[in-house]
Amino acid sequence: MGYMYHYQKxxxxxxxxxxxxxxxxxxxVEIMLAELADPVFENHPDLKPKCCACEKEPESQAAQ
Known part of the structure; x- marks a missing residue:
């Protein structure tokens, strides 16, 4: 596994x-997301960032 930070290296x-x-x-970060960001995303779903994997079709569906 590579080094993440210069001080670790x-x-x-x-x-x-x-x-x-x-x-x-x-x-x-998980607590901040759950308590701060999730309620905002509930009220404003257009603000929620889209993940790369969410936009791709599963291979089984794409092949049909």
């Missing part, structure tokens, strides 16, 4: 520390 922090940090950041 330089050995300033260990992979374990980097992974623990990323887990904490992900937790906070």
């Amino acid at each position: 330089e050995g300033t922090i260990s992979n374990e520390e980097a992974n623990a940090y990323m887990e904490k950041v992900q937790f906070v």
Whole structure:
């Protein structure tokens, strides 16, 4: 697995520390999305970003 950040590459922090940090950041982002963004998207669905995978047709349907 490649390095995500220059300080991880330089050995300033260990992979374990980097992974623990990323887990904490992900937790906070998920809470922000659930409590702040989701209610906005409910009221204004046109503001919700579209994901790349959502716009593609499944291969089984495209072949028909």
